[in-house]
Amino acid sequence: RSTLNTKALKAAHSKSLIFEPRVAAGQTFAEIYTLCRDGFEELCHLDPRFAYFNNSLWSDQSQEQDRTQMTKDENAALDKHIEAFLHLCGSRLRLMPAIKAIEWLIRRFRIHEFNTAVLITTFLPYHTTPVFMTLLSILPSELPVEYRFLYPYIKSLTALPRAAIVTQATNSPNFLSGLSQYTLESCRTKQEYPALISFWAGITAEAVNRMLDKGRSGRRAIQTQNNLALLQEIGPVLSDAMVMKDVPGLRIASYMIVTILASKGNLGDEALRSFMDQLVLGWTPDTHKTGLVCLCILSQFRSAKQLSARVTKALLKVPEIAATLSEINKDYRADRLANGLALALVDRLSKKGDIRGLPVVKSLLVSELLQKKQVKVLCGMLLVAPFRVNDEVDPDGQIRKELGSWLVSLSQAGGNAGDSIRAAIKDADVDIDELELKLGTSIRPTLAIED
């Protein structure tokens, strides 16, 4: 029996990312430590945050630490250090120092057995590289459920294709949520790197797309139910990602997935509105353009037209919003977002006498990105706005006066947009006499000239 144990221990000790099993089996912990310490020190030069682990995973005593002799609490504390260390190594797995450092954790702390899932997840964005194959070859025979799809690749020692990961993400909520939580955790602790974000974004985007296809059903109620289930699964992750401070890449990645979800998921106005609100809550100037494109697409699938107060307020803070939306409209349909913004601004004008949005409304109207029908509705609303502004919000009539001269200048706009505006004003079912009286200005002559 003791020979068997010694054999098993020797086999366990020979699992290595760097050395052949026969070589590894004969190495002492002191030798391994010396060899791997090099790698750790190089990592400390590259990123001072590694130095934090000097007193735990890399202390002199670590050479004597045997996990099987440690208490549950000690093991749990060690797990925390290991996970943090792996997250920090993630961006450097193509560098030998990182592999050497992880080698120590494998040899001494047997992380491939005790921390299997987080170890595989750390290496997953590198699934095409030889080191990933080596990792597969040293994994224990029993894997966590979400990683059992790796068995055939381990058995045949063939490279893991991206498509297999997408399939697993589509079929196993545990796997996708594990990958998402790993990515979010890296971002929260500022240990993310572009490849991790692109990897998560790509896998999640494709998986969500496939889940939406899978959930399609001829029966509307069933499809709605399926989409709702998917939203419950992925929604919280996206909400966290959309407001992730200081990680613009993750925010953009989440816009990508929200775009797919909204385009195919038949989400309903409430969910769309909540995504739109969340998006502007978390955005910063470096994600304005991508965020606007995403908002444009979300608007296409919303039946409510007017934007929420939060989105309206956020859009007003984007410099040259009308020009930016016109630019976006060259590649993506932006009229619905532009229209929603204009409607919200006119509504604010009518209800609160807030005329600060008028320059933006005018820019949107003359930018030629709105549809004729949208221009017509908007002009109709603008013409009734003065009747809705009451003495309470405008005691001295100043707002109505400004609105009057603004309407006159709008009716004189040039180009195609000007023509549409004049036609819309003409068609509007509004008593022009009463309006002129109310505004103390004359709109009629401008219209008459056009007749």
Added chain:
Amino acid sequence: DAEMEDYDIHQAVVAPQHLADIFNTAPAFAMPPIEDLFYQVAGLFSAKPTKA
């Protein structure tokens, strides 16, 4: 009717292969910036702009 839809809402139809093609170009560590990937995906799912 002011409340009438200006156009119908159609759910997007995108072949899974088109989406996969965007991410299959290179391993994650050699992919284009996430911003480029976003625009490519948005291009697949957004309605094309129409002339006002």
